[in-house]
Amino acid sequence: MKLQGKAVIAQGGGPTAVINQSLVGAVLESRKFPQITRVYGALNGVAGIINENFLDLSQETSENLELVAKTPSSALLSTRDKPDAAYCKKIFNVFKAHDIRYFFYIGGNDSADTVRIVNEEAKLSDYELRAIHVPKTIDNDLTVTDHTPGYGSAARFVAQAFMGLNLDNKALPGVHIGVVMGRHAGFLTAASSVAQKYSGDGPHLIYLPERPFKVEDFLGDVKDVYDRYGRCIIAVSEGIQDEKGEPIVTRLLEREEDEHGNVQLSGTGALGDLLARYVKEKLEIQRVRADTFGYLQRSFAGCVSDVDQQEARMVGKKAVQFAVERNVDGSVTIHRTGEYSVDYKLTPLEEVAAKTKLMPAEFINDQGNHVTDAFKQYVTPLLGSDLPGIGLLKAPQLEKMLKV
């Protein structure tokens, strides 16, 4: 006999362009199973559960759900709350009161850990519950899964951004630094490499948190590229660190740290401005610009990978199927089976929760200032179809008639 009761779906952590695909996938799939008696949406993640802020998603039309699916960011809003045992007790009180037996939590490794804790506390309390983690994160830093829903669309944004910056910088040359999100994992920054199409195209240099960032090496790299091409495009992860694991951005913020408390990486142009200043001062290059892509990377309306969309929908659906058909909890993971196809599996929560995957060594070049072809092969299918084409004039140059 399959477990009967209501399902609650929630979204945690930073939004992505396709996180609502997973939500809608889970809602529509839940409605198909008679043992799921009703589908609730908790507002603001687990906080919405303990506060009983539920939407009755059984009363959404599938037409409106399809509109929501195509909308970026978390339609059920989000939270950074991380439950402890006491918090979980409140969750179960609410679950019991509403007869909730299925819990689908869409989020990153922190959210996976939340699901793990809720699940363990449920067992301790003898409360029968299917708790499934539905993966999402633009950082692509979850273990076991080949990649995470949300990454492909953010990677596409980064690639399209560098395609444009490369052409802009060709027209008006100089040094251009693009700062990309990613505190520990460099996958998103590395996606800038897809922008390289023709010989001489940028990004010429890519710096990732996985390799220590040495300012002297950086300046040497920039000088080499600039001497060769008369310009240089650089992709930098916001999380780059020195050899001691200290974020580079703290060098600038040191004098303000006491005043402001913590070091903020996103939503500030500090790192880009710091690196631009180094290049200007040490290499005496006049035109140096830095753009920090910020929150546009995860929220920009209208830049989405169709592959990412489909997979995000599928992990939401598979979460429900796994919960109903199998008597186990877990995290839905994506497994690459060919060039390009995937399988979906259910992985034990302990293997995913609170763990971080970094870029493997074979994806980073020896000098630590670019990616390998193996990475490009890995990332390209995730960006989806119909990437913008780049056309260049190919007409021959004419002979000069005057001696100037």
Add this chain to the structure above:
Amino acid sequence: MKLQGKAVIAQGGGPTAVINQSLVGAVLESRKFPQITRVYGALNGVAGIINENFLDLSQETSENLELVAKTPSSALLSTRDKPDAAYCKKIFNVFKAHDIRYFFYIGGNDSADTVRIVNEEAKLSDYELRAIHVPKTIDNDLTVTDHTPGYGSAARFVAQAFMGLNLDNKALPGVHIGVVMGRHAGFLTAASSVAQKYSGDGPHLIYLPERPFKVEDFLGDVKDVYDRYGRCIIAVSEGIQDEKGEPIVTRLLEREEDEHGNVQLSGTGALGDLLARYVKEKLEIQRVRADTFGYLQRSFAGCVSDVDQQEARMVGKKAVQFAVERNVDGSVTIHRTGEYSVDYKLTPLEEVAAKTKLMPAEFINDQGNHVTDAFKQYVTPLLGSDLPGIGLLKAPQLEKMLKV
């Protein structure tokens, strides 16, 4: 008898997403007229003319030209050179050597002024020349014309960016500041208003260079919005100034001005970071983020207004028609004739060259912290068709069962 000779086309100033549409429009149209014996492309604007760096665009296939047309940034590269009389003399030497009788220069008001100077010097030298300015600029700050090619696509980028930031900020609330390009004219920043779709949507506040920026008023505005919605989205032009006309960003950079020389507005996160710090410190709001959109606004591959594309193509074509069919020089201008259609005219260069159009008073609200409906009506058709839809969950909220 119509003037016979070669045509040269060049691109000046900052690139846009559709500037190559104008280039390709001018090339394809030039090929239709027998009196234009050959079509040259000058590399790097007027600098390419005096250095005789010409591509023979008669040898481009129309298939490749169509690819180039869809590619952002200036396929012929660009320059910031502004010719004086001596520079013009060099230009005519080259024009005479190559028998160039038609000059099409795609650019902003500086480029229009270049065309004006070249044209006047040609008359003084008795060199028969048709010199036409083809408008482009994301700033939309050219006089006479209803709007400029390049603006619609950049405006679309800004609108899509704020659509996403608004949803992201709803999910994880706080204050979010988006800094938009525009040194003197606020048209591009004002386009953020198109992102407002549902009640309570941001941007809640919009600050333009056309109105003096008072920090106390700004903080009061932010506090009001934050008290009402628990969050606040702000669009700020990089060019905002205090009552003395001093850019706000110089307040931060003052201590570095001696060292670095000039005040740079784009390609730095300084203004956003400065405003974020004000909000954090004075209003004691914890989550404050600033994103500076930077060069993505004018170069991002894959975000383009179809209306803008068509009009950019048309101004390139009309420039050639005007030059061949009429015996006058001038600037191609766009005139709105209905809701929504346009006419193209040829306007004397003196009316456009080196002049700047600002946002008219009827487009700015009385408090100077947002736009009017008249502006929204003006801008909406320029963004093109198929803007991303935004879907919200509409399901009813459930009754609470527990007293928490």
